Amino acid sequence: MNTEGERVLPINIVDEMKSSYIDYSMSVIVSRALPDVRDGLKPVHRRVLYGMYGLNVFSNRKHLKSARIVGDVLGKYHPHGDSSVYDAMVRMAQPWSLRYPQVDGQGNFGSMDGDPPAAMRYTEARLKKISDEILADLDKDTVDFQNNFDDSLTEPSVLPTRIPNLLVNGASGIAVGMATNMAPHNLSEVVDGICAYIDNREITIDELMKHVIAPDFPTGGIIYGYDGVRDAFHTGRGRIVLRAKVNFEEVHNRNAIIVTEIPYQVNKAEMIIRTSELVKEEKIPGIYEIRDESDRRGMRIVYELKNDAIPNVVLNLLYKYTALQTSFSVNNIALVQGRPEQLNLKDIIHHFVDHRHEVIVRRTQHELKKAQERAHILEGFMRVIATQDSLDKAIAIIRNSASPADAKEGLIQEFDLSDIQAQAILDLRLARLTGMELDKIRAEYDEIMSLIKDLEDILANESRRFEIIKQEMLEVKEKYGDERRTDIDYAGGDMSIEDFIPNETVVVTISHAGYIKRTSLSEYRIQSRGGVGNKAATTRDEDFLEYIVSATNHQYMLFFTEKGKCYWLRVFEIPEGSRTAKGRAIQNLINIEADDKVKAYIRTNDLKDEEYVNQMNVVMITKNGTVKKTSLEAYSRPRTNGINAIEIRDNDQLLGARLTDGSSEIMIATRNGKCIRFPEEKARAVGRGSIGVRGISLEDNDEVIGMIIVNDVASESVLVVSEKGYGKRSAVEDYRITNRGGKGVITLNITEKTGNLIAIQNVQDGDGLMIINKSGVAIRMGVDELRVMGRNTQGVKLINLKGNDEIAAIAKVEMDKEVEDEDEHTDEELPGAVLSDQVEFSNAPQTGDNAISNMGDEKYLKKIEEDEQKEQKAIEDAQDEEETDE
CATH class of the missing domain: 3.30.1360.40 (Gyrase A; domain 2)
Structure with a gap:
């Protein structure tokens, strides 16, 4: 039953629910959950900062009780629960929550372990110094003010911040039907990006990304992969993987x-x-x-x-x-003129610069207005007290007036003053009438007029305004900029990183015990043949450098183990080591088995280039003489746990792997001084799951020590080195081309004096040669110091070995005249690396049981014995007699 005067209006419940829900959702979106694109703040954060501004709790003042601050914000601006204000203020003070905290907290403000902060009656707070920049010029009519919840006070609708807060601190919030999750960034990078945008409004996002490289999280960590970052910058959405x-x-x-x-x-x-x-x-x-x-x-x-x-x-x-690995899903949604929008990197910078431009214009207009008002008053002073006669006349008017109003009216009529000027004259203290004060008034007037001219020029000249924005940004960077905390592991994604990592030449060294590093130093000294050598990189006890390869940061490295597995790394993923660093155990970089060992590498270009990987081949050699050729494409997609490159049978192991283009020649050398040469075409390409074919037939008590790939028969020569320091160059033509699977010919006259053959390498006159022995001593010399001689000779002494020392490895390097040795007998410790674009490696074989031929029938063994007798006779007669093939 209705009371008198009341009416009942029938309303469709669907329409009412729809209308109410839309009102509620818009309130949450606009007034609670989403930040403003201009100052990057939600209403609660803006009110906390403005409340502290009103309480004068600046960075140079003492801390104030948090309860006092929260109460002030609640009572004046934020009609919600006290926990909403305190929780927001606490987060603004946590260095692990905000990249650049805005509140300086004193007391327990929580921890990274999730410990809650102390109650607000126990803690104290004040503004951080950087918040002064967020609130700067607030009193100069730079932003619009709006009524608070009960219309008793006004509050700013946005803050005139000099800090690009939305980018540097990010934001997160769940609204109705949408949410935002914006990552923090480094202030120095953001300022550089803003300056680049001001210099070129047509700048692309990719060009901005050269300045704003990636998000920079307060807790550091590593961004794993770059695709998500790129998506976030380009579209406003992206998934960024973070690692500890x-x-x-x-x-x-x-x-x-x-x-x-x-x-x-x-x-x-x-x-x-x-x-x-x-x-x-x-x-x-x-x-x-x-x-x-x-x-x-x-x-x-x-x-x-x-x-x-x-x-x-x-x-x-x-x-x-x-x-230890999580993902951060970027969703850049912010309020643009009160409407939620998805924003990319350039959009955010554009809106911030527009906001700063508006602040500069309004601040300049305010300062101009104040200056003009002051100039107006000073003009009145100049008109009344500029001369003694006018001053006396003004004093007489004031003295003869019955009231201040009469005096003001008299001054206005006598001197043609405005009401403001006349009131200023009446308010003037007598001390200002002295001659000195009059000079100050004239000087102030000149200064004010100069300021007015400058301010008017700023308002008339847009380029000056943007230059002011840029200058203020650079001042902010100078005051608050710091280094990145979050590293970026570009290899975690598919993006090309050539623009981010300099393509410098580096040298990768791997020790016998499996310690790896890269360095860009080039202090190896060039010495004459037979020199003592310099100390190479420090290694662990009974360890020595075994692999040396020069590469560029952008290249790929394939690692092959003696068990026949292949692993993949980018060169820049290999840890950089100092001159004396031992390096990092390779097991910590690739998932190699504990009882396996890296035996060969291949340095390649882009493995994603289909034409390149289909054109190139990988040729492998095992200790028992098996050769396998497979297209590089089969190894272009290695997995974290490696892939099987070749099947290794019992009593065998992978010795080496080389990259070929299909038209090369293969030469294989054995421990007993034999060498075979055959065209690459003789070894047909097989799949990755195949075993391979026989490359050389071994005698009893012999094994393969290395393989070289010859591409230019005319200019290349064959260098072989024995374990006791003897070496020899001979022409490739001295080794006649045979079929694959033969026993080969003599390459070095093996005696007790020379020791067994340990390395084979193809060299040219322009190459350098580096020899490293097992004690770590290295010598660098020119290949042209070694004359080409017959293959069935003993060779010459390459390095003087002390005691029972033996050669561990040889490497071919380019001669660098800028690092020629000035002192052949220095004891300086040098890194186990050289700078060169063409370094190929031959390694010393593992000691242990002799290789056993896979072809063990009686007929074959008898044939081996006969051939051995023939060879021994040839050595004794010092004849250069070729062996017959199988």
Whole structure:
């Protein structure tokens, strides 16, 4: 029953729900969850900063109780719960939440372990210095003000920030029907991007990305792959994979994974608890103990491993199952003129620059207005007190007036003043009437007029306004800019990274024990043949440098192990080492088995180039003489755990691998001084799953020590080196072309004095030669110092060996005249590397059981014995007699 005067209006419930829900959703979108593209702040953050501004809690003032600040913000601007304000303020003070915190908190403001902050009655806060830049010029009519919730006060609708806050601190929020998740970035990079945009408004996003490289998270870590970053910058949406920053150490005689930085927004304590559960469930085997050794000096989480665990394998499992690897889904949605929009990198910078331009214009107009008002008053002063007569007349008017209003009216009529000028004259203190003060008034007037002219020029000249924006941005960068915290692992994605990593020549060295590093130094000295040599890179006890390869950062490295597996790395993924660094164990870089060993490498160009990988071949040789040729395309997609490159049978192992173009010649040398030469076409290309074919037939007690690929018979010669320091150059033509599978001919007259053959290499006169022995001593010399001689000779001494030392490896290098040796007897320690675009390697064979021929029938063994007798006779007669083929 209706009371008198009331009416009931029938309303469709569907229409009412629709209308109410739209009102609610728009309120959440516009007034709660999404940041403004101009200052990058949500209403609650803006109100916290403005509330602290009103309380004068600046960075140079003492801290104020958080409860006092929260109460002020609640009572004046933010009609919601106190926890909403305090939680927002706490996050603004946490250095692990904001890349550039805006509030300086004193007390317990929480931790990365998820510990809650103390109650607001216990903590205190004040503004950070950087917040002064966010609030700068707020009193100069730079932004619009709006009524607060009860129309009793006004608050700014946006802050006139000099900090590109939306980019440098990011934002996250869940609205109705949409959400935002914006990543933080480095202030220095963002400022550089803004300046580049101001210089060229037509700049592309790719060009901006040369300045704003990637997000920069407050907790550091590593961005794994670049595709997500590129998508986020181009479209406003992208998935960025984040990894913890780790290193490997030995702790309590165990290998340990040490985590020093974790991904953004990961709860450290929860991550450790979850990891412990996975270890108990045996989803992550190999972990002995987990400890959190973090303190005020920094984070340190220790994953101590079991003795038989491979660190890199355990680390990959941690990345797979735990929060050591997470993803950050970028969704750049912000309010543009009150409407939510998806924004790319250029859009955000464009709107920020437009906002700064508007602030500069309004600030200049405000300052011009103030200057003109002051000039107007000074003009009145000049008119009244410029001369003694006028001053006396003004004083007389004032003294003879009955009231201030009469005095003002008299001054206005006598001197043709405005009301403001006349009031200023009446308010003038007598002290300002002295001669000195009059001079100050004239000087101030001249200064004000100059300022007015400058301000009018700023308003009339757009280029000046943008130059002011740029200059203020550079000042911000100078004050608050810092280095990146988050590293970028470009290899984690498919994007080409040539624009991001300089394509410098580096040298990769691998020691016998499997320690690898890269360096760009070139201090190897060039010495004469027979010199003593310089100390090479320091290695571990009983270790020596075994592989040396020069490459560029953009190239690829394929690693082949003695068990016949292939692994893949980009050159820049190999850790850089100093002059004396031992390098990183290769097991920590690739998932090689514990009892396997890298025996060969191939340096290639872009493996994604289909024409290139289909044109090139990989030729492999084993200790027992098996040759296998396969298209490089079969090795262009290696997996993390490696792929099978060749099947290795018992008592055999992979010795080497080379890249060929299909028209080369193959030469294989054995330990007993034999060598065979045959065209590459004789070894047909087979699939990756095939075993291969016989390249050379071995005698009993012999094994293959190396293989070379000859591309230019006329200019190349064959260099062979024995383990006791003897070497010899001979012409390729001296080795007649035979069919694959023969026993070969003599390449070096093996005696007790020379020792067994350990290396074969193809060289030219322009090449350099580096020899490294097992004690780490290296010598560098020119190949042209070695004359070409007959192949069935003993050769000449290449390096003087001390005691029982033996040669470990030889490498072909280009001679670099800029690093010629000035002192042949220096004891300076040099890195085990050389700068060269063409370094090929021949390694010393492993000691152990002699190779056993796979063709062991009696007829074959008898034939080997007969051939051996013939060869011995030829050596004794010092004749250069060729062997017959099988």
